Amino acid sequence: MLLVIGLLIAFAIPLTSSYAKQPVILSQSYANALTLIKLKDLSSPYVQQLIRDRTITNQDNTLLQQAGEFYSAGSDAQATALIENAASGIIPLQYSFEVVIDNKRIYARGSKQEQSQLLIASRKILFGVTGKSGNPWGPILGEVRIWE
Amino acid sequence: MFFTAIVVMIVTLVVLVFSPQQQLGFQDEADALKARANALNDHIQTLRGEYLPQTIFVAAYNSFYAMSEYIRLKGSYYSGVDASYNFNYTLKEMMINGTMCCDLSTKKPPADCDGETCPNCNSDNKNQIEDPTKHIPVDTCLDSTQMAGKSVTERLDQFEAVATNSLHIPTKFHKKFGEMRTLIFQSNATGPFQVGVNLTINYSASLGDMMVNNSENINSIFTIEGIPDPLYAISTERLYSNQFRKTDVTGWKITSFYRHVDQRLYAYNPNASSFLMRFQGIDKESECCGVESFINPFVMSTINDGPVPSATDVEKSYVDWCFFGDRCTLDEFGALWNVTCITHHDEFQKNSLKFYKFAIESQHAVYYNLTNQPDKYLAGAEQEPCPVPFP
Numbered sequence: 001m002l003l004v005i006g007l008l009i010a011f012a013i014p015l016t017s018s019y020a021k022q023p024v025i026l027s028q029s030y031a032n033a034l035t036l037i038k039l040k041d042l043s044s045p046y047v048q049q050l051i052r053d054r055t056i057t058n059q060d061n062t063l064l065q066q067a068g069e070f071y072s073a074g075s076d077a078q079a080t081a082l083i084e085n086a087a088s089g090i091i092p093l094q095y096s097f098e099v100v101i102d103n104k105r106i107y108a109r110g111s112k113q114e115q116s117q118l119l120i121a122s123r124k125i126l127f128g129v130t131g132k133s134g135n136p137w138g139p140i141l142g143e144v145r146i147w148e
Numbered sequence: 149m150f151f152t153a154i155v156v157m158i159v160t161l162v163v164l165v166f167s168p169q170q171q172l173g174f175q176d177e178a179d180a181l182k183a184r185a186n187a188l189n190d191h192i193q194t195l196r197g198e199y200l201p202q203t204i205f206v207a208a209y210n211s212f213y214a215m216s217e218y219i220r221l222k223g224s225y226y227s228g229v230d231a232s233y234n235f236n237y238t239l240k241e242m243m244i245n246g247t248m249c250c251d252l253s254t255k256k257p258p259a260d261c262d263g264e265t266c267p268n269c270n271s272d273n274k275n276q277i278e279d280p281t282k283h284i285p286v287d288t289c290l291d292s293t294q295m296a297g298k299s300v301t302e303r304l305d306q307f308e309a310v311a312t313n314s315l316h317i318p319t320k321f322h323k324k325f326g327e328m329r330t331l332i333f334q335s336n337a338t339g340p341f342q343v344g345v346n347l348t349i350n351y352s353a354s355l356g357d358m359m360v361n362n363s364e365n366i367n368s369i370f371t372i373e374g375i376p377d378p379l380y381a382i383s384t385e386r387l388y389s390n391q392f393r394k395t396d397v398t399g400w401k402i403t404s405f406y407r408h409v410d411q412r413l414y415a416y417n418p419n420a421s422s423f424l425m426r427f428q429g430i431d432k433e434s435e436c437c438g439v440e441s442f443i444n445p446f447v448m449s450t451i452n453d454g455p456v457p458s459a460t461d462v463e464k465s466y467v468d469w470c471f472f473g474d475r476c477t478l479d480e481f482g483a484l485w486n487v488t489c490i491t492h493h494d495e496f497q498k499n500s501l502k503f504y505k506f507a508i509e510s511q512h513a514v515y516y517n518l519t520n521q522p523d524k525y526l527a528g529a530e531q532e533p534c535p536v537p538f539p
Contacts, residue, residue, distance in 0.1 A: 103314075125194060125310055129202060132373050134209035136298060139199070139307050141314035 030091045031122035031144040034083075034099070035064045037090070046085035061128065063087055064099070064142045068126035071101045072137035083107040096147050101126070102140040116147035188355040191317050195307070196364055200349065203303040204243075204368035208332070208345045211242035212375050214286050214294045215427060220381035220389070221252055221290065222271075225429035230274040235428055237277050240330045242286050243345075244323075246299030249277050250289035280325075300328070300347070311353070322350040334424050337369070340416045340437040341394045343423060344369045372423050377441070379426045383472035388448045390441060390468075392423065400517035403535060406490055408516075409442045409466075409503060417515065420469050431473040443471045446502040465509040476509060484509050487518060489534035 039047055040059035050056040055078070056066060063086055070079035083099050084107055091097055096110025113119060127138030215238070219225060226235040238248050249269035269282040276282050286295045297303075304321040311319040322328075331346040338344045345368050352361045372392045380390045395413040397404045408415070420438035421431050443466040445451055463484050470476030484507050486493075491506040498504035513519050 123315060125191075125199070125307070125315060127199060127202065127307075129206060132371055134206045134213075134298070134370075136202070136206045136303070139310045141310055 027095065027118065027120035027146045027148070028122070030095060030097070031120050031146045033090050034087055034144045035062055035122050035124045035142070038062055039066055042086060044086040044089060046082070050082070057131070058128065063090075064101075064124060064144065065126050065128060067099065067106060068101055068140060068142050069128050069130070069137055071104075071106065072140065073130075076104075076106065079106050091146065094148065098145050100143040100145065102142075111147075113145065113147055119145060119147040121145045184355050184358060188317065188353065188358050188360060191311070191315070191319075191353060191355075192360055192362070195319070195351070195353070196362075196366070199307060200347075200364065200366040201368040203300055203307075204345050204347050204366060205370040206298050206303065207243040207300045208343070208368065209370055209375070210294055210298045211239055211286075212343070212372070212427070214242055214290060214292070215239055216376040216378050216381070217290050217292065217294070218248070218250075218252075218286075219378045219427070220376070220386055223382070223386060225378070225382060225427075226272060228272045230277075231272070232428060234271060234274060234277045236332065238271065239332065241283070241325070242295065242299070243330065244300045244325055244328055246286055246295045246302065247280070247283045248286050248289060249279075249282060250284050250286075252289060317353055317355050319353040320351060332424070334422050334434075334437040336436050338437070340422065340434075340439045341373070341392070341414070342369050342371055375423075377426055377468075378429075379421075379468060379472060382429065384448070384451070387450065392439070402487075402489055402518065403538060405487075405516050405518065406538070409444055409490065409506070410446075412441055412444050412447065414439045414441045419511075420467075431469055431475050441468050442466050442506075443468060444502075445498070445504045445506060449499055452498075452505055463505075463507055465512060466503075466506050467508065467512050470509065470512075476511075485513055485518075487513075489538060 038059065039051070039056060039061050042063070047056065051059060058066075058069075061069065063082065067079040067082050070076070070082060079101065087097075087099070087107070088109065096108075096113070096116070098108035098113075099106045121143055123141060123143045125139045126142040127136065127140070129136050215235075225231070226238075228234070242248050249271045251269055251271035253268065269279075269284075270276045287293055297306075301323050304323055308319050308321060311317050327350065329348040333344045333346070334340070334342075335344070347366050347368075348363065349366060350361075350363045352359060354360070373394065375392050377390050377392055380388050390412050393411075393413050395408055395415045397408060397415070417438050417440045418435045419433045420440035422434035422437035423439060424437075425432060425434060443451060445466070464471050465476055465484060467476065486505075486507055490503055492498075492501045492504060494501060495504070508516070508518070510519075
């Protein structure tokens with residue numbers, strides 16, 4: 001009798017919230033990484049090369065901002081290559097993710113979103129200025145979606 | 149006793165089963181609330197710390213550029229008793245609305261102003277400066293695309309649309325011209341090669357049941373690099389222009405001085421007028437922010453030909469404000485100098501040799517370190533060969 005009651009209690013108590021939230025927190029961190037990490041803080045050889053050949057002029061841009069700048073300049077392929085080369089090293093392979101800028105999918109990796117149990121999105125309004133002469137781009141919406 | 153124990157256990161079980169779920173529900177709600185608060189806070193931080201300062205920079209930089217072009221096309225600075233007010237009001241209107249009182253004879257007034265019979269806006273008249281019905285877009289006035297999509301109002305409209313429709317954080321700015329206060333300044337904080345703009349703006353943003361209502365005082369300090377200097381356009385009757393570009397030379401030598409003149413760069417000098425003064429035709433020293441460049445007679449090849457202020461009759465120092473103005477005293481140290489390695493006097497080679505008739509007065513010769521090399525580079529003293537290689 002006591003054994004039955006003990007088992008009932010054990011199964012009845014839900015998982016502690018901190019344990020259940022771990023995947024959420026991790027996913028959120030990875031999604032935020034693309035919207036927060038500045039290019040100057042990345043050790044990606046690909047980014048370093050773009051800085052050297054002056055394709056990237058503002059090292060204070062975040063990865064997502066830089067992708068947004070490429071996209072706004074009509075260089076979708078450059079935005080895709082940037083995410084593919086730089087972001088793939090930040091987000092572990094077990095996570096699937098995609099980057100959407102101005103409602104257009106710039107890059108996607110992994111399984112389909114529909115198959116996921118947990119999807120985390122980080123959204124940010126992207127904007128900037130090219131050169132010193134005050135030519136603005138944006139504002140446009142940038143979004144990182146990440147799932148397992 | 150046995151049944152009592154069973155009942156106690158069942159009650160305990162019920163309590164255990166239900167209580168954690170209630171706690172989790174509350175926790176979830178608190179987490180969601182926190183997430184919303186964080187999202188709204190992040191949005192406000194982006195707006196306050198990045199978007200608004202950048203919006204001011206974009207609008208102000210391009211307004212100064214457009215204002216310089218307007219002054220050039222008009223051929224004169226703002227004048228009359230309200231000159232300073234009219235200039236500042238127009239600059240604010242350019243920044244905020246992208247419109248202006250356009251006093252160019254080639255431009256028609258707004259379409260609803262009855263076409264041919266409606267007089268042009270007089271930009272030296274305070275009443276017309278303040279009358280928006282007489283104003284037209286800056287780009288229409290200048291036949292340009294300088295301000296397209298760059299005024300504060302347009303940039304705020306764009307942000308509202310993205311924030312509300314895509315980010316789902318409805319954001320609203322108070323965009324009435326009169327409610328936005330602006331202050332344009334130069335000081336020790338900006339230095340001579342930057343300008344500061346202070347804008348007061350009210351806005352609100354909401355997410356779910358949370359709302360922020362703010363009145364912000366946004367400061368933006370930005371470079372003047374690349375903006376055309378009105379002093380050149382006006383003083384040469386639109387023949388020549390020069391853009392503000394800061395020299396990176398700190399220790400002056402004859403070679404760096406040559407390149408400085410050749411590249412038509414600007415240097416700080418407290419005796420010169422500032423960037424803002426040059427837009428209003430004010431020739432006055434500015435302790436914090438005076439800037440000057442040199443007349444380059446090779447690029448400005450007709451500068452000595454007249455009828456613009458010329459050196460044909462009276463020799464002048466080729467510092468821009470000395471050349472175009474009359475504030476520069478030539479007799480302070482008793483001399484006006486040519487510079488060895490820089491000046492030549494061969495009229496027939498003035499288009500192939502640099503720099504025909506170039507001259508500098510003693511005060512600037514000291515300032516640019518041309519006299520501490522045993523009088524070598526000031527012609528009139530003992531001639532010295534130019535350093536090799538030169539420049």
